[in-house]
Amino acid sequence: MHDTTIRKKILVCCGTGCLANNSYSIYERFVEKLKDNPNITVETSIKATGCNGLCEKGPVVKIQPDDISYFKVSIEDVDEIIEKTIINGQIINRLLYLDTNQKKRIVNHMDASFYKHQHKIALRNIGEIDPLCIEDYIERDGYKALHKILFEMSPEEVIDEVEKSGLRGRGGAGFPTGVKWRTCASFNNFPKYVICNGDEGDPGAFMDRSIMEGDPNTIIEGMIICGYAIKSNKGFLYIRDEYELALKNMQAAIDNARSHGYLGKNILGSGFDFDLEIVRGGGAFVCGESSALMASIEGNVGEPRAKYIRSVEKGLWDQPTVLNNVETWANIPPIILNGANWFKEIGTDTNAGTKVFSLVGKVKNTGLVEIPMGTKLSELVFDIGGGIINNRPFKAVQTGGPSGGCIPKEHMDVPLDFDSLSKMGSMMGSGGVIVMDDTTCMVEIARYYMDFLSEESCGKCTTCREGIKLMLNILTNITEGKGELEDIDVLESLGNTIIKASLCALGKTAPNPVLTTIRYFRDEYIDHIVNKKCPAGVCKNLTTYFIDEETCIGCGICRKKCPVDAISGSLKEVHVIDEGICIKCGNCFTACPKDAVKIGGAAYAY
DSSP: OOOEEEOOEEEEEOSHHHHTTTHHHHHHHHHHHHHHOTTEEEOOEEEEEOOOSOGGGOSOEEEETTTEEEOSOOGGGHHHIIIIIIITOOOOGGGSEEETTTTEEESSGGGSHHHHTOOOSTTTTTTTSOTTOHHHHHHTTTTHHHHHHHHHOOHHHHHHHHHHHTOBOTTTTOOBHHHHHHHHHTOOOSOOEEEEEEOOOOTTOOHHHHHHHHOHHHHHHHHHHHHHHHTOOEEEEEEETTOHHHHHHHHHHHHHHHHTTSSBSSGGGSSOOBEEEEEEEOOOGGGGSHHHHHHHHTTSOOOOOOOSSOTTTSOGGGSOEEEEEHHHHHHHHHHHHHOHHHHHTSBOSSSBSEEEEEEEESBSSOEEEEEETTOBHHIIIIIISOSBGGGOOEEEEEESGGGSEEEEGGGTTOBOSHHHHHHTTOOOTTSEEEEEETTOOHHHHHHHHHHHHHHHOOSOSHHHHHHHHHHHHHHHHHHTTOOOTHHHHHHHHHHHHHHHHOSSHHHHHTTHHHHHHHHHHHHHHHHHHTSOOOTTSOSGGGOEEEEOTTTOOOOOHHHHHOTTOOEEOOTTSOOEEOTTTOOOOOHHHHHOTTOOEEEEOOSSOO
């Protein structure tokens, strides 16, 4: 028996994805085992951090200063990690990340393909600090930017720096942040307000959520800086009610910032007053739109208004208001601290800095990614994402959430920036990227998003309320085999009308999924309508499965994967699918190693 002094830092990911896989119990186990071990004197910090990004491989445990990262850690692994790695410095190979691109296991996660292509600014602290510990944030230069502006810069100089940086709003529209601040500052109507839009409602999107959960102080610091620049003393964080951990961590950060003198009266003795309050959103997708969000904060129905007068002049309670989203606020402190020129050197001439994306769908490495603006879509999907699951053929990417567009494989070299995506008929949105393979039906994708948006429309505009429902009905008929060729022209005409006549961005962008799928996948619509066939095998009324006699090797895998025993055949003999029993789940199609299972059209005409 001897005392061993251990000087380590153990970082356990406790972001939402890892928490779902029991990571907090792993954190508690580390605390318990290191505290109660009589043979070890521990000079070690054990921290529950925010999301590390590679959600597919969580829970994640990092050990510093050794730069060792373990993935898919279970509570049963804790004792072994302590004994082998913490005490004896040994590496547990099975827990290392297996990089499929490099075909080897990686000790330091920063050497993995998923991470080494990234450039983190908004996510710079997430996964490295305890979000509930303000001292962790301060150790990483937190609140230095606030101190700089309060004692070294005038409000005008702050706005100049943000404007020169070229930062564009990361919430979707890409409006220049500095221009917004300058316009609001020009109005001498008080009080003025600063708002954070944390009402992230896109399916598959979790960028803002992860920042609020993992680094709440950077949002607070960014909002205080804006308050100083436009002469505002009050800010609101509008956070959707489903984001329980984000709400908890943001409120704790506000309380800590206030107790440390960063919020409230006479901040840091500067004479400047600013405070923050959280407003919980009810989950209406339309409340992500700026004027609807402000109406909700006021206690009114979350409906958009016509923007004849911009919110920078008359926003919340008809007072001058600056509203930016979470990611935009997270960029402000490093811009102030490092300077506009530093930020402009990243990205492209018209799209400076980085963008955070949530990479999900049929891709091997799902998770949170931050890359320079202008990075090619192919680099995101294949270099960072590792390519398509099971190496199936890549088909398309949906960018920009439910109101975004679908980009086909022929355009995989498109740069990921506001302008390039807009030219493709898609948009940046808040940063959701959904990857699709050949088993995805583009007509059904368009129908799914129209269904979502018809439910989320506030109903104020006739074109949005009725037009989206009409498009949904037409798409439903097509997926059920009841479509007509003229439906394609009707969908295009309806979509363009809704874009022109709708009041807010929900209606103006809602037709994008339909218009882009028609633009790039028109043949698939024709297959559904004329040939009564769904090429992807998704629309059940238009799908039958059969086994090609010449290709089948009789391996029996399809039979084993069938949940209803609809496939018969002996080993090394051609198998047969009974259409009367088949439920068209597609398991046989995706499982067959020889592509012997084929997709046919409808069993009968409609």
